[in-house]
Amino acid sequence: MLISDCLSCNDAGHLVISGCDTVDLARQYGTPLYVMSEDKIRETCRRYVSSFQTNYGGNGRPIYASKAFSCKEIYRIVLSEGLDVEVVSGGELYTALQAGVPASKIHFQGNNKSIGEIVYAVESGVGDIVVDHPSELMQIQRAAAENSTVASISFRIKPGIDAHTHDFIRTGQIDSKFGIDLISGEAMEAVRTALTMDHIVLKGLHCHIGSQILEKEPFVHAAEVMLDFYAQIRDELGVVFEHLNLGGGFGIKYRDEDLTIPYEEYMAAVSVAVHSKCKAKELPTPKIFIEPGRSIVGEAGITLYTVGSVKEIPGVRNYVTIDGGMFDNPRYALYQADYTCLIANKADQPADYIATIAGKCCESGDLIQEHTALQTPMEGDLLVVLSTGAYNYSMASNYNRNLKPACVMVSEGESRIVIKAETYEDLVRNDV
Numbered sequence: 001m002l003i004s005d006c007l008s009c010n011d012a013g014h015l016v017i018s019g020c021d022t023v024d025l026a027r028q029y030g031t032p033l034y035v036m037s038e039d040k041i042r043e044t045c046r047r048y049v050s051s052f053q054t055n056y057g058g059n060g061r062p063i064y065a066s067k068a069f070s071c072k073e074i075y076r077i078v079l080s081e082g083l084d085v086e087v088v089s090g091g092e093l094y095t096a097l098q099a100g101v102p103a104s105k106i107h108f109q110g111n112n113k114s115i116g117e118i119v120y121a122v123e124s125g126v127g128d129i130v131v132d133h134p135s136e137l138m139q140i141q142r143a144a145a146e147n148s149t150v151a152s153i154s155f156r157i158k159p160g161i162d163a164h165t166h167d168f169i170r171t172g173q174i175d176s177k178f179g180i181d182l183i184s185g186e187a188m189e190a191v192r193t194a195l196t197m198d199h200i201v202l203k204g205l206h207c208h209i210g211s212q213i214l215e216k217e218p219f220v221h222a223a224e225v226m227l228d229f230y231a232q233i234r235d236e237l238g239v240v241f242e243h244l245n246l247g248g249g250f251g252i253k254y255r256d257e258d259l260t261i262p263y264e265e266y267m268a269a270v271s272v273a274v275h276s277k278c279k280a281k282e283l284p285t286p287k288i289f290i291e292p293g294r295s296i297v298g299e300a301g302i303t304l305y306t307v308g309s310v311k312e313i314p315g316v317r318n319y320v321t322i323d324g325g326m327f328d329n330p331r332y333a334l335y336q337a338d339y340t341c342l343i344a345n346k347a348d349q350p351a352d353y354i355a356t357i358a359g360k361c362c363e364s365g366d367l368i369q370e371h372t373a374l375q376t377p378m379e380g381d382l383l384v385v386l387s388t389g390a391y392n393y394s395m396a397s398n399y400n401r402n403l404k405p406a407c408v409m410v411s412e413g414e415s416r417i418v419i420k421a422e423t424y425e426d427l428v429r430n431d432v
């Protein structure tokens with residue numbers, strides 16, 4: 001019911017996260033409030049790092065996909081755990097560099113990087129620019145030549161794999177805006193071109209098949225398809241790549257009934273496929289990278305809200321209104337995403353009230369969850385939504401000129417602000 005092992009209930013019946021009582025956190029910092037367990041994030045990073053030891057003898061590394069949650073402190077945390085960092089915009093690149101991430105540990109993704117972003121990445125010495133389409137290759141070559149440097153790149157390949165997840169978050173299939181097509185020969189042509197360029201060094205290839213995937217098979221299949229292509233490149237062009245990035249996408253628990261797979265199982269299944277395919281194709285095992293975002297921060301985060309009105313419409317539904325909404329968590333409005341909600345100050349009571357959690361935006365679709373079981377709510381209660389660590393703060397907006405909430409990091413009973421709450425002054429800063 002509490003989804004994550006960083007959560008528990010204390011004698012007062014309050015929800016506790018990494019030793020901090022959520023009622024105290026709400027009192028101290030106000031609501032809405034994002035709360036992230038540093039302990040849980042670090043534990044997950046260590047599980048990924050140690051599975052590289054077990055499966056690849058340390059020949060590889062996890063990369064934190066920071067689109068899931070980007071701020072200076074998360075970069076410092078994952079860096080200190082030995083991860084690389086993936087960024088997907090100039091803004092994420094800037095934040096990572098400001099946090100002290102060495103450029104050599106940054107992987108820059110993006111399906112339509114601007115010229116400005118490309119120049120910024122090249123000038124900063126980003127370790128891996130992941131090229132999404134052939135014309136981007138030319139832009140990188142030009143930027144590198146102008147800087148009298150050589151850019152390290154890889155290609156994002158569309159392996160033609162349909163993973164079972166929400167349509168909006170599938171990315172590996174042929175009908176996808178991401179990546180270079182393998183089947184049509186476009187990818188081989190791009191590799192051939194890159195190998196002729198004197199300001200480009202091509203380190204390897206990348207694929208990412210989608211997000212919130214709860215099966216192992218698509219990951220195994222993607223690894224096999226990519227290594228078949230590595231063998232084909234060796235046979236046709238005489239080149240053997242050093243790196244292979246197999247992307248992220250591992251699913252997490254949003255509800256008790258979600259059947260998640262321990263990350264070690266994904267890692268083991270994929271490594272068996274990698275080793276046996278390399279053996280069959282007589283390829284040296286490349287250095288393997290994976291790129292998880294959601295699974296590193298998702299279950300580590302919760303959001304606290306204060307309950308406002310409770311509107312019971314007999315025979316229809318019960319609206320429980322909170323002081324946040326789609327501006328701090330747009331995922332239900334976008335994907336009808338599942339969540340577990342509870343009343344944090346009554347966490348020990350039975351969840352026998354069926355509620356629709358509504359936000360405060362001028363929008364009927366501003367819902368966090370519909371027809372979900374809760375402890376009986378009252379105005380002033382503290383409502384918590386679980387598993388909000390990924391794609392909540394990073395997808396927040398100022399719709400209706402609402403303020404983005406603060407984010408607090410908790411560890412062993414201590415809390416600290418890592419992102420301050422926005423102020424009204426912040427809202428008008430760029431207005432003229």
Ligand SMILES: Cc1ncc(COP(=O)(O)O)c(C=O)c1O
Pocket residue numbers: 065068086109171208210211212247248249250291292293294295
């Ligand atoms: C290229 C790339 N890498 C990594 C990720 C991270 O995925 P997830 O947060 O599902 O692990 C994404 C998002 O889907 C992505 O597009």
Ligand SMILES: N[C@@H](CCCC[NH3+])C(=O)O
Pocket residue numbers: 067169211212331390391395
């Ligand atoms: N933002 C999406 C996932 C996109 C993953 C990034 N390519 C979500 O909340 O589930």
